Amino acid sequence: MFNLTGLLKRLVIGRARRSEELGETLLPKRLALPIFASDPLSSVAYATQEILLVLTLGGLAYLHFTPWIAGAVVALMTVVVLSYRQVVHAYPSGGGSYEVASTNLGPSAGLVVAASLLVDYVMTVAVSVASGVDNIISAVPALVDQRVPLALIFVALLTAMNLRGVRESGQAFAAPTYLFIGGVLIMVGTGLFRYLLGDAPSAESAKYGIVPEPGEANLAGLALVMVVLRAFSSGCTALTGVEAISNGVPAFRKPKSKNAAATLAAMGIIAITMFVGVTTLAIVAKVHIVQDPCRLTGLPGDCTSYTQRTVIAQLASSVFGGDNSVGFYFIQAATALVLILAANTAFNGFPLLASILAQHRYLPRQLHNRGDRLAFSNGILALAVVAGLLLWAYKANVTSLIHLYILGVFTSFTLSQTGMVRHWNRELRTETDPGLRRRHRMTRVVNGVGAVITGFVLVIVLATKFTQGAWLAVLAAVLLWVMMRGIRRHYDAVAAELAVTDPRSELVPPSRVLAIVLVSTIHKPTLRALAYARAFRPDHLEALTVAVDRDASVALKRQWEEYGIDVPLKVLDSPYREITRSVMEYVRSVSRDSPRDVVAVFIPEYVVGHWWENLLHNQSALWLKSRLLFTPGVMVTSVPWQLSSSARADHPAARAPGSVRRGEPTATRKSEDVSTHR
Incomplete structure (x- = not known):
């Protein structure tokens, strides 16, 4: 799909010009x-x-x-x-x-x-x-x-x-x-x-x-x-x-x-x-x-x-x-x-x-x-x-x-x-x-x-x-x-708000960094997100899951202990099966209790390569991230896991199935949140 679109674009518009060719x-x-x-x-x-x-x-x-x-x-x-x-x-x-x-x-x-x-x-x-x-x-x-x-x-x-x-x-x-x-x-x-x-x-x-x-x-x-x-x-x-x-x-x-x-x-x-x-x-x-x-x-x-x-x-x-x-x-x-x-x-x-x-x-x-x-x-x-x-x-x-x-x-x-x-x-x-x-x-x-x-x-x-x-x-x-x-x-209002008046005060680090990794099940994207969050060396690190299904939550806690994952797992009760509201209330409470701290939320997600694959999955990550971005003192980090279809859709034969491209912005593709997907 990507290659066909690119080919049509080149046929209609022509090859891209370098900025130096403006003359x-x-x-x-x-x-x-x-x-x-x-x-x-x-x-x-x-x-x-x-x-x-x-x-x-x-x-x-x-x-x-x-x-x-x-x-x-x-x-x-x-x-x-x-x-x-x-x-x-x-x-x-x-x-x-x-x-x-x-x-x-x-x-x-x-x-x-x-x-x-x-x-x-x-x-x-x-x-x-x-x-x-x-x-x-x-x-x-x-x-x-x-x-x-x-x-x-x-x-x-x-x-x-x-x-x-x-x-x-x-x-x-x-x-x-x-x-x-x-x-x-x-x-x-x-x-x-x-x-x-x-x-x-x-x-x-x-x-x-x-x-x-x-x-x-x-x-x-x-x-x-x-x-x-x-x-x-x-x-x-x-x-x-x-x-x-x-x-x-x-x-x-x-x-x-x-x-x-x-x-x-x-x-x-x-x-x-x-x-x-x-x-x-x-x-x-x-x-x-x-x-x-x-x-x-x-x-x-x-x-x-x-x-x-x-x-x-x-x-x-x-x-x-x-x-x-x-x-x-x-x-x-x-x-x-x-x-x-x-x-x-x-x-x-x-x-x-x-x-x-x-x-x-x-x-x-x-x-x-x-x-x-x-x-x-x-x-x-x-x-x-x-x-x-x-x-x-x-x-x-x-x-x-x-x-x-x-x-x-x-x-x-x-x-x-x-x-x-x-x-x-x-x-x-x-x-x-x-x-x-x-x-x-x-x-x-x-x-x-x-x-x-x-x-x-x-x-x-x-x-x-x-x-x-x-x-x-x-x-x-x-x-x-x-x-x-x-x-x-x-x-003008944005420029005035973002203008630096005292660089030293803006460079003062937060008192603490509290990291939260959203989890729904234990698989490779979850473990990668935990490893990535740990690499930041936060002052406090915990995993967070929402109990929309009580039996599944019990099974998740048992598997967590069996794997010996040394990160505390917190389970939020949600009798009305609302994932976003439960996560937002918890994150706000943490941020409210420690106003001088920074709360870093890590969301594991996988990336699909075809538009029709997005129809097969929910888009809870997009909604959750959009809500978290409006919360003061909260940083949101997406940890992508590119599926094999994503690698083939981008550059055929360029990567082995399941390989991960580090440092690539997740906004370049549709992604599916796996931390909240059951």
Whole structure:
């Protein structure tokens, strides 16, 4: 069983890496771009669609707002990219928005950013995978009933790839990302070239009309403004993942800050170009897309059986000449693949941020540990589990999931840019060089503008999405913030309690050591435990048994005397056959009678090698040890006896049956207490 598990682990993850090989996992810019920027690059596949879905609530009347909303999204992305370039240079350690907010606005603000980003990373995986599955279904409608299983399979594959290491996942995901970029640019270029020649592509939905939602037609004043703002907030999904590069600076090759800033600029230029191109082409091709297909007029059949395809699918079909064209299938395959791989941004950002938080004692320490391949494996697995549960709960539906999205992004944007303004204010108070002061003032303006704009967008997102499901994301972030504060309080309390104030007093030995060996019958494990306890040379040594069966206890005492064991045997009466309670009461009484003494309890136990063998034995040792560990002044020592099945399960033919491995921690295997087993 052990060897099979190890073999499967090596097949999935690969050979373990030495810590000294960490430098070999650092990324060049060509691999860092698809790893850290696949989310904002791929979001062009659904950002335009989300804008259109909101505007078509009023039928066709509001579609003329599309270019203005797209322009606002582009302006916002430009400001955010420029702002994060300053973050990369000023804080290259990899904390990104969290470090900026913590340093300049205080730990509480930093935790708000961290909680928001962790929630948003989970949403990135869920939305990206669900959107990718949508594009697969657009190409192969027969898979519509397999939406959730497909999404969960893709999450599992992403998890396996990321467990192999950052560099390995980048090499696997680079080609699909670059193919998607090339495919979208070719599609946009071809479509717009046809438009200039007078042969504009026409989407399959262009011939359909749209019936407005009740109460959404002919809006004016504040109501119309709210619809436009809601469409803008939906289009801002194009900005998700922009901050991932600032969190992943340590993963870049040297010079880290320079390479990260260059990658961030390249990501911004490519993402803006593709977003503008897709939106322009959607306007030219007159794509009509709605949340409920039954609002489309002119459908050839029953609306309930009509499968509405994504904007990218409709554009590819119209540009390349139909559903059977090579270009259509290439775009659909590349889009589906890159959308699924876009979740890789979160698979890199989430573990890195969780590791930093664990290092700062806001999350469990295990999240700071690197796995066999030098990746933060525990963070990767935690992200996969939560995202998988979310996909299952929401049936991998993009429209349902999108309302929980982007809230955390703009929270981190706003606080980090505000923190950067304070950072430059502090720098200007000490800087005397005129050139550097001028540069600091200019960057402060960039960050100030970014803080104001992203704060405004955050208000819009809250106002337009809160009642549609965003409140769940807010609640999750709040609970996470409270949990992280509680974890930090726990770690601080433990550190304070364990801190050494007077080393000499802590090194004073106990007055006496009273050793107790638990016994149920006389066999090799019992005798080994007695010998081991005697080797400690305690001030007092005794054996202890519980009389759950009076005849068996009498026989044990007779055999004890026959063997001539020179250790006193104490028998505890237990009329209700409760072993644990009887032992606990006796040990506490001994400890209570001699508070300056140490009571050492030795528990003989044997170790089995197969999981199914544990089902054949009781687990009283685990329960008894867990109870004894909470008793002050009591030390618990397990004395293992490895059975032959244990030796074979670990290293075949490495030991003779019954041989004992001295000094091996018993926690490495399931063990069976033989001191209380009848």
